[in-house]
Amino acid sequence: MANYSTNEFRSGLKVMLDGDPCSIIDNEFVKPGKGQAFSRVRLKNLKTARVWERTFKSGESLEAADVSEQNMQYLYNDGEYWHFMEPDTYEQHQADKTSVGDTALWLREQDTCVVTLYNGSPLAVAAANHVDLEITETDPGLKGDTAQGGTKPATLSTGAVIKVPLFLNQGELVSVDTRTGEYIGRAKK
């Protein structure tokens, strides 16, 4: 892979650091009076999602990371792995629990999601920002309670538990923001 020098560092660039693929968050140029210039860089480790802050001398370089993001269709879970398919080539990829993480709570079969590939293998999976899921279990709805702000827990078809308004019933479809896990509204079947 290519190398990137500090003057090419920019937000979103994927580089290798300490053996792990990282994404550059931001890069601040620091130059004292007459001295050596530095880049203070914040990077997100794409494996652990931890944020690192590092300092580089101007002109130092990092190896590019073979990281790409692809839209893929989620197929199924076999108990151990989650299987995804590239829509154009029908090529399939399997992702383990580490790379799928909490996103598993939002994956509905046939839905499109973003799979981050590192050296050709899934590193992380992100669901669409909004997904529509069915309520599989909740207390019965209270008619006429639409104006009140109360909520109750509801289990969704993926196993996620979210808070929903009191009037909703089992079997209804709700729209959820996957970044916050919050109920957005009712969805049409």
Next chain:
Amino acid sequence: MSDNSDVPIQWRPSASHDALIKRARLLAQVRDFFALRRVLEVDVPVLGARTVSDPHLDSVYTELPQRYLQTSPEYFMKRLLATGCGPIYSLAKAFRAGDRGHRHNPEFTLLEWYRPGWDENQLMEELADLLVSVACVSHETAQRVSYRDIFLATVNLDPHQASLAALAELAGDVAQRDMSDESRATCLDVIFSFEIEARLPPGVVFVQDYPACMSALAQLGVDACGVTVARRFEVFLDRSELANGYFELLDADEQRRRFQSDNQQRRAMGKPEMLADEKLLAALEAGLPSCAGVALGIDRLLMHLMGAEHIAEVIAFAD
């Protein structure tokens, strides 16, 4: 036609109209300030056959003609000073390749002036006067502190006496990287920029008596503690570095040695060596009057006046 015809071309200036007005006013105020004090404005070349050898400054090279865009007007101004022209200032563009960030643009506006017969203390007084007249700061709030005292107060290390190992350890801590192979000057710079600068008092702060290893083009002197220091100062305005000044080096032989040591460092860093500016050396041999000089970043000063976060907000068209 561009391939991305749906992406609008960004042709508008990066600075607001208000910033352009403030810039024009500031430039006029600076010129008035020096006209009243009978300091002559000089308009020296931006294209030079030679350029600075400082290993941390990269010049822009132009192919046709084969010239360097000057990183500061210093060498030309010193050749004028050697003719006995008296006090002079330049208010013009300077260029530093690779300097790019919130407070850096590769092309910027530099105010540089020289006072024959003055030392750095007199020049600091005049710089404070300038800031009072153009930046609405009050004289009483301007502070002076030695490089040693600000180090002792902030990180409890004496920058002149501490061992290189101790400096490298602290620099490594603040930069979160291995600094054990770095020079004394680089370790000091890291500690200053990363740890001390943000903790300077607000307002105008002059930092003076730099370590001898950071003398650049300043003469060496002995401070009250008997330690050899560089007669160099920097001024910070609300913790942002604004200007750098010297009691200027006059000795042609010492200047030639510094050219050589710069080039040694350049070789070690894998950078091209720079031919010594023989015309500057000849001017020094003919005799540069004892003088103090300082260079001030006009864009940084404008950022302060505007409360700008990014230098692009004060430059009509930032690079």
